[in-house]
Amino acid sequence: MQRDGSATSYDVARAAGVSQSTVSRVFSPKAKVSEAVAQRVRDAAAQLGYRPNRLARAMITGRSRIVALVVAHFENPFYPDSFEHLALALQKEGYHVLTFMAADLGARTDEVIQELLDYRVEGLIMASVGLSNELTQAIAEAEIPVVMFNRVQDHQDISGVSSDNVAGGRAIAEHLLRTGHSRISYIAGWEGASTQRDREAGFLAGLADGGATLFSREVGDFHHDSAEKAARRMFAAPVHPDAVFVANDHMAFAVMDVLRHDLGLRIPEDVSVIGYDDVPTSAWKSYDLTTVRQPVRAMVDGAVRLLLERIAHPDAPAARIVLEGALIERGSVRRA
Amino acid sequence: MQRDGSATSYDVARAAGVSQSTVSRVFSPKAKVSEAVAQRVRDAAAQLGYRPNRLARAMITGRSRIVALVVAHFENPFYPDSFEHLALALQKEGYHVLTFMAADLGARTDEVIQELLDYRVEGLIMASVGLSNELTQAIAEAEIPVVMFNRVQDHQDISGVSSDNVAGGRAIAEHLLRTGHSRISYIAGWEGASTQRDREAGFLAGLADGGATLFSREVGDFHHDSAEKAARRMFAAPVHPDAVFVANDHMAFAVMDVLRHDLGLRIPEDVSVIGYDDVPTSAWKSYDLTTVRQPVRAMVDGAVRLLLERIAHPDAPAARIVLEGALIERGSVRRA
DNA sequence: ACATGTCTTGAATTCGAATGCAAAGGCTTG
DNA sequence: CAAGCCTTTGCATTCGAATTCAAGACATGT
Numbered sequence: 001m002q003r004d005g006s007a008t009s010y011d012v013a014r015a016a017g018v019s020q021s022t023v024s025r026v027f028s029p030k031a032k033v034s035e036a037v038a039q040r041v042r043d044a045a046a047q048l049g050y051r052p053n054r055l056a057r058a059m060i061t062g063r064s065r066i067v068a069l070v071v072a073h074f075e076n077p078f079y080p081d082s083f084e085h086l087a088l089a090l091q092k093e094g095y096h097v098l099t100f101m102a103a104d105l106g107a108r109t110d111e112v113i114q115e116l117l118d119y120r121v122e123g124l125i126m127a128s129v130g131l132s133n134e135l136t137q138a139i140a141e142a143e144i145p146v147v148m149f150n151r152v153q154d155h156q157d158i159s160g161v162s163s164d165n166v167a168g169g170r171a172i173a174e175h176l177l178r179t180g181h182s183r184i185s186y187i188a189g190w191e192g193a194s195t196q197r198d199r200e201a202g203f204l205a206g207l208a209d210g211g212a213t214l215f216s217r218e219v220g221d222f223h224h225d226s227a228e229k230a231a232r233r234m235f236a237a238p239v240h241p242d243a244v245f246v247a248n249d250h251m252a253f254a255v256m257d258v259l260r261h262d263l264g265l266r267i268p269e270d271v272s273v274i275g276y277d278d279v280p281t282s283a284w285k286s287y288d289l290t291t292v293r294q295p296v297r298a299m300v301d302g303a304v305r306l307l308l309e310r311i312a313h314p315d316a317p318a319a320r321i322v323l324e325g326a327l328i329e330r331g332s333v334r335r336a
Numbered sequence: 337m338q339r340d341g342s343a344t345s346y347d348v349a350r351a352a353g354v355s356q357s358t359v360s361r362v363f364s365p366k367a368k369v370s371e372a373v374a375q376r377v378r379d380a381a382a383q384l385g386y387r388p389n390r391l392a393r394a395m396i397t398g399r400s401r402i403v404a405l406v407v408a409h410f411e412n413p414f415y416p417d418s419f420e421h422l423a424l425a426l427q428k429e430g431y432h433v434l435t436f437m438a439a440d441l442g443a444r445t446d447e448v449i450q451e452l453l454d455y456r457v458e459g460l461i462m463a464s465v466g467l468s469n470e471l472t473q474a475i476a477e478a479e480i481p482v483v484m485f486n487r488v489q490d491h492q493d494i495s496g497v498s499s500d501n502v503a504g505g506r507a508i509a510e511h512l513l514r515t516g517h518s519r520i521s522y523i524a525g526w527e528g529a530s531t532q533r534d535r536e537a538g539f540l541a542g543l544a545d546g547g548a549t550l551f552s553r554e555v556g557d558f559h560h561d562s563a564e565k566a567a568r569r570m571f572a573a574p575v576h577p578d579a580v581f582v583a584n585d586h587m588a589f590a591v592m593d594v595l596r597h598d599l600g601l602r603i604p605e606d607v608s609v610i611g612y613d614d615v616p617t618s619a620w621k622s623y624d625l626t627t628v629r630q631p632v633r634a635m636v637d638g639a640v641r642l643l644l645e646r647i648a649h650p651d652a653p654a655a656r657i658v659l660e661g662a663l664i665e666r667g668s669v670r671r672a
Numbered sequence: 673a674c675a676t677g678t679c680t681t682g683a684a685t686t687c688g689a690a691t692g693c694a695a696a697g698g699c700t701t702g
Numbered sequence: 703c704a705a706g707c708c709t710t711t712g713c714a715t716t717c718g719a720a721t722t723c724a725a726g727a728c729a730t731g732t
Contacts, residue, residue, distance in 0.1 A: 010689095020688085055689095074420045098435075099423055138385075354682085355682045392718035
């Protein structure tokens with residue numbers, strides 16, 4: 001009974017006058033038990049408050065039904081939002097989510113991911129976190145499916161879902177040129193991120209195609225405070241840009257606040273600002289930020305699908321999904 | 337070896353020429369093994385990529401080293417922020433976090449928490465989620481420690497950490513009266529939440545003590561969109577308030593945007609706005625919101641401490657921690 | 673040299689549920 | 703009515719590591 005909290009299948013077996021195997025079968029959907037016995041067992045189980053121990057079940061079946069979710073930090077609301085939908089989608093598929101926050105751990109990340117693997121998770125979703133080469137190797141050897149979310153990884157055996165950041169960067173360049181801007185600048189994110197790299201590459205290519213070049217560039221590292229500083233540096237120059245593409249919305253808010261409240265500039269009359277992600281705050285009237293929308297729901301669905309397919313067919317090759325974003329025009333960019 | 341992914345202690349034992357027991361002892365800190373043998377085993381383990389299976393270990397020791405973290409949703413940034421720090425603090429203590437998002441599941445919440453218990457988690461932290469009576473009962477019977485985060489629960493056997501929302505509400509009333517406001521209104525959060533109830537109770541008590549009464553009241557349910565609607569309803573009246581206390585910062589931003597951009601009111605000249613939580617966005621220049629700071633770090637530390645103490649001493653009584661908040665004066669309230 | 677104690681190590685058991693195999697029972701069919 | 707088949711159930715084993723108990727190795731004291 002509840003000597004130490006919960007009943008075991010043996011307790012139920014004894015109470016129902018059957019064997020432990022039968023109890024087990026009653027709780028395994030595919031196994032067959034006569035309805036009369038099943039009912040007796042279910043009654044006894046309810047009586048004792050018995051539920052199968054998932055750890056024991058995982059041991060024997062080799063399927064823990066746990067997926068690990070690794071996230072760097074939640075400063076940028078894009079990530080908690082994605083996290084929420086990822087967790088819900090996985091829950092709907094009967095998986096439970098072991099979370100690991102990788103914030104500020106640097107090298108220790110590898111170690112803790114090893115710890116996650118010790119739980120025999122069936123798969124791994126990494127959002128906003130890169131993998132070291134050794135770890136990539138370790139994961140490949142453990143033969144555990146991995147999906148990178150909003151990042152691309154070069155290793156051929158790692159799946160990934162992202163939006164087309166190159167196309168998005170290019171669309172932004174085209175939009176700024178089309179609306180008649182001539183001194184166009186860029187505030188970069190953390191240079192180690194593929195999103196940063198791809199958005200900038202597309203943006204520069206788009207400028208080049210339009211016969212323009214970058215007016216100035218600063219690095220904001222995807223953090224609010226760094227972005228504020230980057231904006232101040234950028235606008236300390238004698239001539240300032242008439243448009244700034246900020247590598248994500250979260251930094252763009254910091255930049256807009258500096259421009260308006262520290263420097264007294266009007267947006268978009270004095271300077272246009274454009275972001276990336278389309279987090280909910282971008283639609284708020286205080287910012288009303290033109291941006292490129294990342295299709296979070298579709299990315300989440302894709303990530304979950306890739307992961308589950310890989311779990312079901314471990315020998316299938318890794319796959320990559322790249323979704324289209326969409327330029328959302330709001331009021332932070334001057335019209336032509 | 338890695339026939340199916342990972343080596344077992346038997347594989348290592350064979351490779352090192354020792355028994356499985358010895359391998360196990362090498363990986364149990366307290367057990368004693370001669371240094372020579374230990375080294376041989378460690379080498380073999382490294383060679384084979386062996387790490388102890390935590391599920392198997394949990395089975396025999398009865399300690400899964402897993403804590404469940406239940407969160408309703410991440411719309412209000414207070415929660416992802418708390419979640420991040422909770423997860424980090426628990427990781428630091430050697431626990432891993434099984435996450436469950438309770439968003440929109442309503443009655444199904446109970447069921448899924450049952451599922452969490454099936455993983456034999458050692459404890460449960462609930463943030464922003466209430467418990468049904470049956471569930472509270474089930475948890476008490478399972479003898480598993482529970483800590484409510486930013487909520488209080490009446491059940492005597494459930495620990496909780498919160499800030500003093502009554503005192504905070506009162507401080508806000510006093511501040512608004514001191515600064516000379518006379519038509520003071522309130523936009524409530526979801527009425528089922530203890531934070532909502534306590535903040536309003538303290539606020540009304542504070543007004544009463546100052547000889548004032550509430551000018552008007554609407555309900556925003558802690559959601560951005562509902563708060564916008566609540567603000568529009570409130571300001572559709574012929575005479576509008578000169579100060580509004582909004583039950584949390586997240587709703588206050590929505591209210592401020594409506595007041596400024598839809599209704600053309602100036603803050604604080606035409607109307608003062610005050611929030612609750614002090615989320616990072618409140619300090620941004622666009623909002624510059626006066627608010628009551630909830631001491632997130634201290635609340636997180638308290639929650640983790642309560643939980644771990646309860647895990648270590650299951651017979652100790654449940655405890656409650658109530659921390660002081662602090663009124664943070666910014667620019668959204670008119671000075672006297 | 674012998675008794676005693678300490679330290680290592682291995683054999684056997686355990687945690688809780690799933691499952692292959694075999695036995696027992698029920699039913700069909702010639 | 704017997705032979706054969708299918709269904710239901712129990713027995714015994716398994717997953718992987720921790721732990722109890724006992725035995726062996728070695729040192730110490732008298």
